[in-house]
Amino acid sequence: MQKSGKHDGDSALVQGGSVPGHPDVPAFSLKMVDPSPIPVVIAVPHAGRAYAKSLLDRMRHPAFAAPRLEDRYADLLGDAVSRETGAALLVAHAPRAMLDLNRASDDVDWEMLGGPPADASAAPSGFGRRARSGLGLVPRRLPGLGELWKRRLDHSELNERIAAIHQPYHAALATTLEAIRDRWGAALLIDLHSMPPLAARSPGERAPEFVVGDRFGASCDGGIVSAAFRYFTESARRVSHNRPYAGGYVLERHARRTEGLHCMQLEIDRTCYLDSRMAEPGPGFEATVELLIGLVRRLAVDVADLGRTSDRGRWRAAAE
DSSP, X not given: OEEEEEEETTEXXXXXXOBTTBTTSOSEEEEEESSOSSSEEEEEOSOOOOOOHHHHHTBSSHHHHHHHHSOTTHHHHHHHHHHHHOOEEEEEOSOXXXXXXXXXXXXXXXXXXXXXXXXXXXXXXXXXXXXXXXBSSSBOEETTTEEOBSSOOOHHHHHHHIIIIIHXXXXXXXXXXXXXXXXXXXXXXXXXXXXXXXXXXXXXXXOOSEEEEOTTTXXXXXXXXXXXXXXXXXXXXXXXXXXXXXXXXXXXXHOBGGGTEEEEEEEEEGGGTBOTTSSSBOTTHHHHHHHHHHHHHHHHHHHHHHHHXXXXXXXXXXXX
């Protein structure tokens, strides 16, 4: 991970990894203030738009498929919220079509590669639920479109993507969370995503605009989740809990509640902030930013309180 030398006020911009086919483009950027002013990290793993020509050339219908895999412009939301709140911000530039950072590095549909690697011990006997659905580490198919690729992926290409994107991104996220936890006694990751409009659960009911996922209580303190729901309710916004999105590999890997590391996934209906074509920021963009700023500030207070009352926080206070 290399410091770029760029600064935004007291913020340092750190860049790391690389996008295969785009050697000068980092896989991610991390903006943070040291010391951190609030115990919150915002991560945006699915908004990357650094499409290498070699990737697009092998993709079927790239103009249609590539944007459908993106959390379109969720990084712009994260950047605006980070600037106002001081939350650390980790943004992936590598596109999800190349590699999905919310999947384990072995959640692979090996049929895409003509079979598992020669060293069978390097791969599981099967593949995970996400890979079976077509949305594993490297997405294979989309509903209504079918297969995404014109040819199979080479094992060497997959290994390069994991080494250049997946490993450095998750290492940076782990280091950032632990550093902020060590300062505050607790840290919260908001893994920021966007979703297509959901269907209403019953006639006459309006569908949720936001989904808060905490892996059914495993990844985040219940008080923090409750505070998020109170905030959305007070703001007259519709929110769902864990359905249909409970959180994926990011939460599974980085959440350690007993060690003060709390993670929630936040899905935002794209109609809240994009235009009618779901292509560019729309009339609701600024209102969505303001809503998220308020959410981050509200949760930061609760996380700081949680850190002060934890064993880690009490030990830190005694040491000081």
